[in-house]
Amino acid sequence: MSDEQNSPGLVSWLLLVLLALVWGSSFILIKKSLLTFSAGEVGTLRMFIAFLGLSPFALPVLKKIERKRLPVLFLVGFVGSLLPAILFAIAQTQLESAITGVINAMTPVFVLLIGLIFFHHKIKTINAIGITIGFIGCSFIMLGGAYFDLSGVNLYALFVIAATVMYGTSVNLIKHYLTDIRSLHITAISFTLVSPISLGYLLIATDFLDKAASDPNFLPGLAYVSTLALVGTAMALVIFNKLVKTASPIFASSVTYVIPIVAIGWGLVDDEVLNAYQIFGIGIVLAGVYLANKK
Template identity: 85%
Template sequence: MSDNQSSPGLGAWVLLVVLALVWGSSFILIKKSLLTFSAGEVGTLRMFIAFLGLLPFALPILRKVERKKLPVLFLVGFVGSLLPAILFAIAQTQLESAITGVINSLTPVFVLLIGLVFFHHKIKIINSFGIAIGFIGCSFIMLGGAYFDLSGVNLYALFVIAATVMYGTSINLIKHYLSDIRSLHITAVSFTLVSPISLGYLLLATDFLDKVGTDPQFLSGMAYVSALALIGTAVALVIFNKLVKTASPIFASSVTYVIPIVAIGWGIVDGETLNIYQIVGIGIVLVGVYLANKK
């Protein structure tokens, strides 16, 4: 898979916009899912339904994967997907979906930082500057939401930051240990490996079964979670892989800058409000992410 340096065509731009709309809409879908289900239920349901959607991709490749790579694939599924899915849901019980979408854009920053600390990657000064700016912007969002009153800071943003750290860890594991496996297969197999945990937690540690047939919002909640899992995870990954092949990984990664705009748009439509300090913080975060990824 090589970077295509030619200008992206119309088809690539269309795919980029569709992908941004899909992933940017994930945060409002989490918010709507939480009207019916608990955070643990949303996270594990999302994973298990996505596993079912990706199963046709996993079955042909599962027996071909080297056994020594199965533990890494499990870690990618557990740390890079299952735990973040739960953490995002927990965060959005107390955090606006628009803010969650913006903080999520710090993922590339943690990819660089974890690569530097644990995998001895080399980064340029401007990338380091971008990492610092990204953290400043995130702090501005958290403090600005409480008008810089420390007693009113919403610490649930830390759950989102923890999830982006896990994303950064997962991406580095993939880069260093699974580079010979297609990204779609990595996702499908890793989801398969953690699916027993998702299903076990859902059935044994939550009230999900009690809600089946008794909760009047059950069907609408399932519709939101299913859309989140199948469209926001399975279909989005197919689109992303297509975009990487038809354009370039660099062009595909630029979706990071569009996702917060979509998330903010959905938040405004749903009645969420942002104060001037949070808006400034959003701008700072996006500048930091841009500089952190600047070649």
């Protein structure tokens, strides 16, 4: 199946912009959540709250889903949501939220590579060039942040890169095995299937309950995570899965090229600083977006 089968229309572009605004705000919410909770708590709590918000949509249709589909839906939830949620939180214990949002732009590279290797996708040369340029721009941002001194590159960026590989895997799984399931149901069911893992981790491996009973910052922290979960995770993934199905995996994942603009905006509001090299790299990334989606 070719990624070029559907040409993005106006609705797809509007959804892409909305998704960029929502997801671009996620990184500052993670940063604020980490003031109260550990990285593992932020990731698993984010997923469990999102499950609670989506469970009314999942439970009525869960019994109707063919059993052979459940492993794929579980993988979409585990690899495409739960693990990245934890990895992003770990990364942001040592990375600025704006930089994390920028590195996240590598997702389309792995969507392409995984699609080519495992799903025999075909794309136009100009699209491949665009994705490559986007990758170069992202690398430029990472190196520029350390003033091109390799010893100064923050290795916590590798957690974000690992998360983007997982996103690329999930995108291809949805496009090839779940296109006949409604986007809302894909998200709701996949979250439902991994919710026992999220809850189990919170109750067994963390001091979440102690914080709930005694930490004065618990409620503000919970408000940040809840917003992150219900808006930045649940609602955003419904929109994202819709784009994957109606446009293409590459088009949908190109939202990660626009996300840095929003993430950087929030970072500047929160007194984070970018240097000229990183700003130049953002321009390279945006040029790559244009070429990656050129027909």
